[in-house]
Amino acid sequence: MTSPLARRLRRAAAGCGSLAIAVAGLVAAAPSGAAATPATAAQYPNYAPTPPMGWNDWSYYQCDIDENTILGNARALVSSGLAAKGYDTVTTDDCWMAHARDSSGNLVSDPVKFPHGMDWVGAQLHSMGLKFGIYEDAGTATCGGYPGSLGHWQQDADLFAKWGVDYVKLDGCNVPTKPGETDEQSYHDTYAAWSQAMLNTGRPMVFSVSAPAYFEDGPDWDKVIGWSAQVGNLWREGADVALGQESAAAKWSSLKYNYGYNVGLAGLQSPGRWNDPDFLLAGDSGLTRDEIQSQMSLWSVMAAPLISSTDLTHLSADALSVLGNSDVIAVDQDPEGLQGRLVQQGDGYDVLSKPLANGDRAVALFNTSDSAQTITTSAATAGFGPGSSFVLKDLVAKHVTRTTGTIAADVPPHATVLYRVSPGGDRFTAPATTITWHDVSTADHPGTYTLGLSDLGPTGLSDTTIALTAPAGWTVTPSTVRVNRVGAGETATAKVTVTAPRAAPGTTVSTVTATARYVAGAAGGDSVSGPLTITSVVPYPTLADAFNNVGATLESDTAPGNLDGGGDSYSADALAAAGATPGATITANGLTFTWPTAAPGTPDNVATAGEAIELSGQGSALAFLGTETGFTSGQVVVTYTDGTTSTGTLGFPNWCCSTTTDYGAKTALAMDHRNTQAGPANYGVTYRVFSNTVPLTAGKTVRTVTLPNQPAIHVFALAVTP
Numbered sequence: 066m067t068s069p070l071a072r073r074l075r076r077a078a079a080g081c082g083s084l085a086i087a088v089a090g091l092v093a094a095a096p097s098g099a100a101a102t103p104a105t106a107a108q109y110p111n112y113a114p115t116p117p118m119g120w121n122d123w124s125y126y127q128c129d130i131d132e133n134t135i136l137g138n139a140r141a142l143v144s145s146g147l148a149a150k151g152y153d154t155v156t157t158d159d160c161w162m163a164h165a166r167d168s169s170g171n172l173v174s175d176p177v178k179f180p181h182g183m184d185w186v187g188a189q190l191h192s193m194g195l196k197f198g199i200y201e202d203a204g205t206a207t208c209g210g211y212p213g214s215l216g217h218w219q220q221d222a223d224l225f226a227k228w229g230v231d232y233v234k235l236d237g238c239n240v241p242t243k244p245g246e247t248d249e250q251s252y253h254d255t256y257a258a259w260s261q262a263m264l265n266t267g268r269p270m271v272f273s274v275s276a277p278a279y280f281e282d283g284p285d286w287d288k289v290i291g292w293s294a295q296v297g298n299l300w301r302e303g304a305d306v307a308l309g310q311e312s313a314a315a316k317w318s319s320l321k322y323n324y325g326y327n328v329g330l331a332g333l334q335s336p337g338r339w340n341d342p343d344f345l346l347a348g349d350s351g352l353t354r355d356e357i358q359s360q361m362s363l364w365s366v367m368a369a370p371l372i373s374s375t376d377l378t379h380l381s382a383d384a385l386s387v388l389g390n391s392d393v394i395a396v397d398q399d400p401e402g403l404q405g406r407l408v409q410q411g412d413g414y415d416v417l418s419k420p421l422a423n424g425d426r427a428v429a430l431f432n433t434s435d436s437a438q439t440i441t442t443s444a445a446t447a448g449f450g451p452g453s454s455f456v457l458k459d460l461v462a463k464h465v466t467r468t469t470g471t472i473a474a475d476v477p478p479h480a481t482v483l484y485r486v487s488p489g490g491d492r493f494t495a496p497a498t499t500i501t502w503h504d505v506s507t508a509d510h511p512g513t514y515t516l517g518l519s520d521l522g523p524t525g526l527s528d529t530t531i532a533l534t535a536p537a538g539w540t541v542t543p544s545t546v547r548v549n550r551v552g553a554g555e556t557a558t559a560k561v562t563v564t565a566p567r568a569a570p571g572t573t574v575s576t577v578t579a580t581a582r583y584v585a586g587a588a589g590g591d592s593v594s595g596p597l598t599i600t601s602v603v604p605y606p607t608l609a610d611a612f613n614n615v616g617a618t619l620e621s622d623t624a625p626g627n628l629d630g631g632g633d634s635y636s637a638d639a640l641a642a643a644g645a646t647p648g649a650t651i652t653a654n655g656l657t658f659t660w661p662t663a664a665p666g667t668p669d670n671v672a673t674a675g676e677a678i679e680l681s682g683q684g685s686a687l688a689f690l691g692t693e694t695g696f697t698s699g700q701v702v703v704t705y706t707d708g709t710t711s712t713g714t715l716g717f718p719n720w721c722c723s724t725t726t727d728y729g730a731k732t733a734l735a736m737d738h739r740n741t742q743a744g745p746a747n748y749g750v751t752y753r754v755f756s757n758t759v760p761l762t763a764g765k766t767v768r769t770v771t772l773p774n775q776p777a778i779h780v781f782a783l784a785v786t787p
């Protein structure tokens with residue numbers, strides 16, 4: 066994520082005494098009203114009565130942009146129909162500028178990337194009926210190192226107004242702390258000065274404030290959000306969402322993380338003053354349909370800005386339908402302007418409720434876990450007064466049902482079911498139903514399960530059958546269950562046994578689905594499906610079966626490696642010179658390993674992701690040879706032949722760039738260069754492979770070792786030490 070990096074940059078600038086003093090005079094030159102305390106600061110006009118919507122290049126392109134990128138995506142916004150649905154603001158983020166201001170101190174666009182200038186880009190956007198957004202930074206430099214606006218507030222605001230800008234995102238990298246002030250005060254002064262400068266231009270420009278992101282979780286966080294709501298219209302309050310090129314796992318965990326910090330801030334939002342948990346990633350590689358729908362639905366219930374940051378010129382049909390779902394957009398843009406609140410939380414799920422202008426409520430059932438589950442809440446919990454009939458409209462499936470008060474859904478892993486709930490309903494609306502799988506946590510997988518079909522409405526079901534479907538080669542017995550009648554408010558149960566062929570080594574996630582079809586009185590025929598997630602973990606016979614490469618490339622091979630996620634890897638030549646050739650015995654720090662027999666090549670695949678490896682032996686410790694590329698450690702689980710387990714923390718120092726004894730590891734191999742696509746390179750550091758150990762339970766025989774679920778940890782060899 067970029068924010069911690071941004072914060073480091075900011076601290077570096079703040080820590081630079083001469084710089085801080087040099088700019089202090091400039092900060093002091095802020096209009097006196099603008100630098101006043103939050104309570105008396107002018108309230109910036111409400112230029113965003115509903116959460117802003119649009120597109121921003123950053124998450125997908127970062128600095129790899131030019132006028133064609135921006136305008137190509139703008140055209141796609143229009144031709145896809147998304148602009149007409151409200152996505153109307155196109156913002157060019159960091160890196161649009163030249164590295165220096167002109168002789169008059171004005172910002173200038175990069176002459177190669179934006180040869181026609183930003184005002185021309187803005188005019189093109191306006192001619193497409195779109196709004197023109199632009200990025201600047203409140204400090205001495207943008208996060209990407211381009212000219213910041215410190216001391217140029219009015220000049221930059223005037224320039225933006227002259228260019229026809231409609232939306233300004235003002236980042237907060239490199240904001241120096243004035244002597245005698247806190248960080249928070251210096252940020253306030255700077256953002257208040259900008260707010261005043263924008264007001265002075267007389268041009269209505271939506272103001273997106275990034276200050277709170279630099280105070281995330283700190284003691285001043287709420288305070289900074291408080292004055293951001295005075296000086297601007299929306300604010301980034303936490304970490305950046307994952308970038309387009311990151312892994313699917315990194316994207317999903319970043320979406321959950323940003324959701325997690327934003328959901329707790331509902332009390333600090335008010336209509337027209339929006340919390341911004343960052344961009345929508347629908348359209349990016351890796352995320353599933355359920356995951357992008359979850360983000361869209363959760364962001365909408367939280368009344369968050371809907372700002373896509375993907376390549377709209379190659380948008381998938383799934384991404385387009387998720388982004389363009391008018392019913393979901395209407396929840397986000399509801400004129401009441403309230404952020405939905407967490408009303409219930411349980412094991413692996415959250416329930417949010419958002420009051421809507423017409424008295425309805427949007428209720429989101431978010432399955433945060435890796436297994437399907439039925440999530441159940443009630444109209445009362447969602448905030449409704451007494452009532453015995455409510456209509457549930459599933460805003461994605463468009464299925465409409467009726468309940469006497471229970472609000473529930475069968476939710477796949479990582480998915481969110483979003484209902485618009487309203488009091489009322491009649492006998493022509495089918496009853497809400499769910500299928501819940503039981504015994505899931507205790508049964509062997511696959512095994513025997515009880516499933517329950519529940520009728521949550523005021524009318525019963527007749528002619529009911531439940532059909533079971535499973536992956537090819539599996540059996541479900543019985544495959545069809547005839548239930549006939551289910552009374553209103555009742556649950557009918559059935560027992561089914563699932564068998565599956567032996568899964569291949571590794572982790573396999575499979576789904577068995579029960580689909581009930583029935584007649585619901587005057588409402589006629591209807592159906593419901595309840596998925597069961599079966600996860601089987603079969604240990605790999607050897608480490609080599611789990612990993613097909615060693616994370617090293619030959620210097621003669623220009624194919625890209627990717628040990629570090631950035632395209633670089635160990636040099637196989639340098640490793641060989643240090644004794645690590647395929648199959649070689651490596652003895653280091655009193656431990657003995659066998660170097661992988663796999664020949665160096667691509668793609669590198671040594672990142673651990675929770676793989677289980679068969680390993681037999683008794684001893685005092687489990688020894689690992691490896692490294693890490695992301696400053697992290699993780700948990701190893703050892704399973705013994707008697708079924709008991711023990712755990713230990715495994716960490717290695719970074720392969721090139723940290724102290725060499727982190728997590729108690731020791732250097733096993735040291736090399737003076739690494740390999741890149743451009744050949745061997747030495748950036749002035751040593752590249753190392755380390756050994757480390759995790760204790761074993763004395764007297765027990767190891768059966769399997771489960772590696773950390775931490776892709777930044779790379780394991781090349783493991784062994785039981787006597």
Ligand code: GLA
Nearest residue numbers: 067068071123159208209305
């Ligand atoms: C910060 C912001 C991002 C993006 C980059 C540009 O990290 O949070 O959204 O604007 O800076 O450098």
